[in-house]
Amino acid sequence: MKGVVVKSTGSWYLVRDEEGNLHRARLRGKFKIKGLKVSNPLAVGDRVEFEVEQTGEDTAVIFKIEDRENYIIRQSTHKTAYSHIIAANLDQALLIVTLVSPRTSFGFIDRFLVTAEAYDIPATLIFNKTDLYDEDVMDYQRQISHMYGQIGYPSLAVSAKTNEGVEEMRALLQGKTTLLSGHSGVGKSTLINLLVPDLALKTSEISDFSDKGVHTTTFAEMFEVDQDTFIIDTPGIKELGIVDIPAAQLGHYFPEMRERMNQCRFNNCTHFNEPGCAVIEAVRHNDISLSRYESYLSMLHGGDNRK
Numbered sequence: 001m002k003g004v005v006v007k008s009t010g011s012w013y014l015v016r017d018e019e020g021n022l023h024r025a026r027l028r029g030k031f032k033i034k035g036l037k038v039s040n041p042l043a044v045g046d047r048v049e050f051e052v053e054q055t056g057e058d059t060a061v062i063f064k065i066e067d068r069e070n071y072i073i074r075q076s077t078h079k080t081a082y083s084h085i086i087a088a089n090l091d092q093a094l095l096i097v098t099l100v101s102p103r104t105s106f107g108f109i110d111r112f113l114v115t116a117e118a119y120d121i122p123a124t125l126i127f128n129k130t131d132l133y134d135e136d137v138m139d140y141q142r143q144i145s146h147m148y149g150q151i152g153y154p155s156l157a158v159s160a161k162t163n164e165g166v167e168e169m170r171a172l173l174q175g176k177t178t179l180l181s182g183h184s185g186v187g188k189s190t191l192i193n194l195l196v197p198d199l200a201l202k203t204s205e206i207s208d209f210s211d212k213g214v215h216t217t218t219f220a221e222m223f224e225v226d227q228d229t230f231i232i233d234t235p236g237i238k239e240l241g242i243v244d245i246p247a248a249q250l251g252h253y254f255p256e257m258r259e260r261m262n263q264c265r266f267n268n269c270t271h272f273n274e275p276g277c278a279v280i281e282a283v284r285h286n287d288i289s290l291s292r293y294e295s296y297l298s299m300l301h302g303g304d305n306r307k
């Protein structure tokens with residue numbers, strides 16, 4: 001049978017078959033990922049082949065993992081330890097942000113976008129809580145959306161309270177597997193509740209299986225919106241684990257810098273204080289937004305990109 005992993009603990013997995021039934025499964029044999037030490041060989045979103053058999057707690061055995069289109073990992077804070085794959089086979093990532101109550105910082109947004117670039121996952125910004133925006137904040141939101149739109153990140157304004165934009169958000173998700181991310185308090189859970197029918201039921205179905213095992217940390221859960229539409233939630237993960245990006249490479253993950261950097265005088269330009277830097281020139285002329293450039297500098301000098 002074929003299925004998709006909807007929960008991964010590293011020792012056992014929950015697999016949803018094509019008819020929508022859940023199976024608790026283990027992995028047959030050892031699977032290794034080249035050049036990566038991971039604590040879980042299989043992650044939420046992985047497409048697998050499995051057979052059903054009764055082996056103690058687990059009722060299925062996974063014998064094949066299909067090649068991944070992409071995946072995101074969470075790096076361990078200790079250099080020596082293993083990484084954890086958060087999710088695989090994502091079509092897109094939506095970052096939920098708010099301009100009031102709480103206000104999401106540009107630094108946070110831009111680190112998320114750099115991560116999405118690094119993993120090659122299209123990203124969209126969702127501005128939630130528009131019911132709380134006054135005219136000035138509305139204007140500001142439109143300006144920010146315009147700025148991000150110009151560099152290739154679409155956005156959508158929604159309110160989980162008034163339902164404004166929620167149908168458009170549903171349309172964005174349609175037929176795709178989408179990672180939803182956002183700072184605590186932006187309304188991610190409220191939106192997921194609006195978007196996923198019978199969410200409470202699905203959550204309890206999934207946790208029914210979890211209760212059979214010892215307590216294990218999971219990093220992501222996948223919910224079905226409809227037969228070919230899925231949402232991946234990452235509870236407790238504020239930021240995606242960013243890959244280590246050398247200083248000279250960081251600009252590649254800012255699309256508006258990437259398109260200008262071959263005009264810099266030095267080909268190893270870090271766009272900080274080098275003479276003849278095309279990026280700095282573009283910031284001076286407002287062709288690159290100052291807030292994006294500030295995020296870039298803060299990542300460049302932050303050393304540890306995860307901060």
Ligand SMILES: Nc1nc2c(ncn2[C@@H]2O[C@H](COP(=O)(O)OP(=O)(O)OP(=O)(O)O)[C@@H](O)[C@H]2O)c(=O)[nH]1
Nearest residue numbers: 128129130159160161183184185186187188189190
């Ligand atoms: N006014 C307004 N309040 C909202 C909206 N969406 C969510 N909220 C409120 O914002 C608060 C946080 O919402 P949650 O859905 O719990 O936020 P979350 O992002 O899941 O946060 P964590 O559970 O901490 O990860 C709750 O009090 C919600 O009722 C909205 O569109 N407008």
Ligand SMILES: [Zn+2]
Nearest residue numbers: 264269271277
């Ligand atoms: Zn430069």
